[in-house]
Amino acid sequence: MTDMQSNDRHWGALRTALLCAGIALAGSVMAQDKYPSRPIEMIVPTPPGGGTDLVIRQLAELVEPILGQKVVVVNRPGGGGMLGTAAVTKARPDGYTLGGLWNAPLTMTPHMQQAPYTPNDYITISMSDVAPTVICVKKDFPANNATEFFELLKKTPGQYTYGTDGVGGTIQLAAERIFIRKGVKVRAVPFGGAGETVKNYLGGHVDFFGGSISTILPYVKEGSTKCMFTTGPDPIAALPGVATLTDLGMPEASTQLWHGVLAPKGLSADKVAILEKAFRQAAQSDKFRDFAEPKGMIVKGTSPAEFRELLDSEYKAMGEVMAAIGLNKK
Numbered sequence: 001m002t003d004m005q006s007n008d009r010h011w012g013a014l015r016t017a018l019l020c021a022g023i024a025l026a027g028s029v030m031a032q033d034k035y036p037s038r039p040i041e042m043i044v045p046t047p048p049g050g051g052t053d054l055v056i057r058q059l060a061e062l063v064e065p066i067l068g069q070k071v072v073v074v075n076r077p078g079g080g081g082m083l084g085t086a087a088v089t090k091a092r093p094d095g096y097t098l099g100g101l102w103n104a105p106l107t108m109t110p111h112m113q114q115a116p117y118t119p120n121d122y123i124t125i126s127m128s129d130v131a132p133t134v135i136c137v138k139k140d141f142p143a144n145n146a147t148e149f150f151e152l153l154k155k156t157p158g159q160y161t162y163g164t165d166g167v168g169g170t171i172q173l174a175a176e177r178i179f180i181r182k183g184v185k186v187r188a189v190p191f192g193g194a195g196e197t198v199k200n201y202l203g204g205h206v207d208f209f210g211g212s213i214s215t216i217l218p219y220v221k222e223g224s225t226k227c228m229f230t231t232g233p234d235p236i237a238a239l240p241g242v243a244t245l246t247d248l249g250m251p252e253a254s255t256q257l258w259h260g261v262l263a264p265k266g267l268s269a270d271k272v273a274i275l276e277k278a279f280r281q282a283a284q285s286d287k288f289r290d291f292a293e294p295k296g297m298i299v300k301g302t303s304p305a306e307f308r309e310l311l312d313s314e315y316k317a318m319g320e321v322m323a324a325i326g327l328n329k330k
Helices: 003-033 051-067 079-089 104-112 146-155 170-182 194-202 213-222 269-283 286-295 304-325
Strands: 040-044 071-075 097-102 122-131 133-138 161-164 187-190 208-212 225-230 257-264
Touching: 040 051, 040 079, 051 071, 051 097, 051 122, 051 257, 051 269, 051 286, 079 097, 079 104, 079 122, 079 257, 097 104, 104 170, 104 304, 122 269, 122 286, 122 304, 133 170, 133 213, 146 170, 146 225, 161 170, 161 194, 170 187, 170 208, 170 304, 194 208, 194 213, 208 213, 213 225, 213 286, 257 269
Parallel strands: 040 071, 040 097, 161 187, 161 208
Antiparallel strands: 097 257, 122 257, 133 208, 133 225
């Protein structure tokens, strides 16, 4: 073999090696560019087992086969949901840390306490569902519908009490927003969660129940309780005939519990689009509907723009309600 032939073979082998390396590098880059290429962490700012936790875990389970990756739920409770929410806003905006949240730490708690984030620190992906709350009374209460209920309250300002699951939460603010609009005064009595609220209502320690439909529904079905109105604009299949805010002529005063998915500010538009499509598909699936509707929830699966519009509107409205009842930051 001549030196020239040897050199040709050497350079040929080198070119082949470089070509293979280039193909491998391109494949690696393509794999990195494909999103998602590894598990996603979903931060839920509540303890395990609560309502929000159960909803987000159901969503996570349904979205995994759509995204082709595991979605790992991580509970980070504390500070009325603010600790976990702050962790979402401070995460790298790479699409591998998301937040599964409800209203309070986004539109309510920041009006009472200094939050370590602002509405501009996160991107909305999709709202999965809404759940109106209800005001209910015992079967022998001297009002049988919303019209009679508010007529009685106008004659007895401050006489009646209603239980809620905490100060400045969704249930209290939803009720107060309506009471203010109707010009009536009812005293809120906060308890440590839905279980405590319903126990004290049934025990006669408060006059009215304020809370979720799923909590009170068994007592409505057995006939010991009747609901006066819901805090949403749409009829609830589980509560036929119960007045909605549309019936009361104030659909714009609706405040409902909702759940949704957020991402840190700075997430690229292409990843937002992938996540939006996946979470909307999960929320609008038959499996999620079967999970949600028996609990009095209404399936949504909104776009990011729809979610942001509702969130911004509610943030403003909750600030006004808190100022009116003296719960806002001084």
